[in-house]
Amino acid sequence: MPSRISAFQPGNNDGVSVFRIRPGLPADLPVLTELYRRASLSNSGNVAALLAHPEVLVLTGEGISEGRTRVATSTWDHIVGFATTLRSGRALELEDLFVDPDWMRQGVGRRLVRDVVAFAQRVHARRVEVTANPHALAFYENVGFVHVGQVVTRFGTGARMHLDVAAGDAP
Numbered sequence: 001m002p003s004r005i006s007a008f009q010p011g012n013n014d015g016v017s018v019f020r021i022r023p024g025l026p027a028d029l030p031v032l033t034e035l036y037r038r039a040s041l042s043n044s045g046n047v048a049a050l051l052a053h054p055e056v057l058v059l060t061g062e063g064i065s066e067g068r069t070r071v072a073t074s075t076w077d078h079i080v081g082f083a084t085t086l087r088s089g090r091a092l093e094l095e096d097l098f099v100d101p102d103w104m105r106q107g108v109g110r111r112l113v114r115d116v117v118a119f120a121q122r123v124h125a126r127r128v129e130v131t132a133n134p135h136a137l138a139f140y141e142n143v144g145f146v147h148v149g150q151v152v153t154r155f156g157t158g159a160r161m162h163l164d165v166a167a168g169d170a171p
Helices: 026-041 044-052 108-122 134-142
Strands: 003-007 017-023 069-073 079-088 091-099 127-132 146-153 156-164
Touching (some): 069 108, 079 108, 091 108, 108 127, 127 134, 134 146, 134 156
Antiparallel strands (some): 017 069, 127 156, 146 156
């Protein structure tokens, strides 16, 4: 059964919505690609570099076909975010975590991280690791990731972070 969390639905006067987390499906790829593009371009600090390399704004679908992508949907099965992980030794690498800009700051990203942590526990991973771009640093710190260093990426410097996973822990 999909996991659920209460959160505010934009434009909904009752203030309550249910997010479901489910595996990504091949049919989701066009929607996820558009969400990925919109979310990536929602930070003005990234726009010039991303538009100069439009190939990075297209998802390959490997995470979906390999069963590594989890999708957050609203009550109405509208896709509002997704996360993709990759096993790396005793850790899970959080490759993608993107939320539809209209749904940002509504608990979707936090819920996806919780889902990743639960998966890490099931597969006995010791930690979840991520390379965060500067505008996502505060989010990752707020959900429990610890900054452990800087790394150079294709588009600048990123923060290398991890979240230790212990049985029963979830942000």
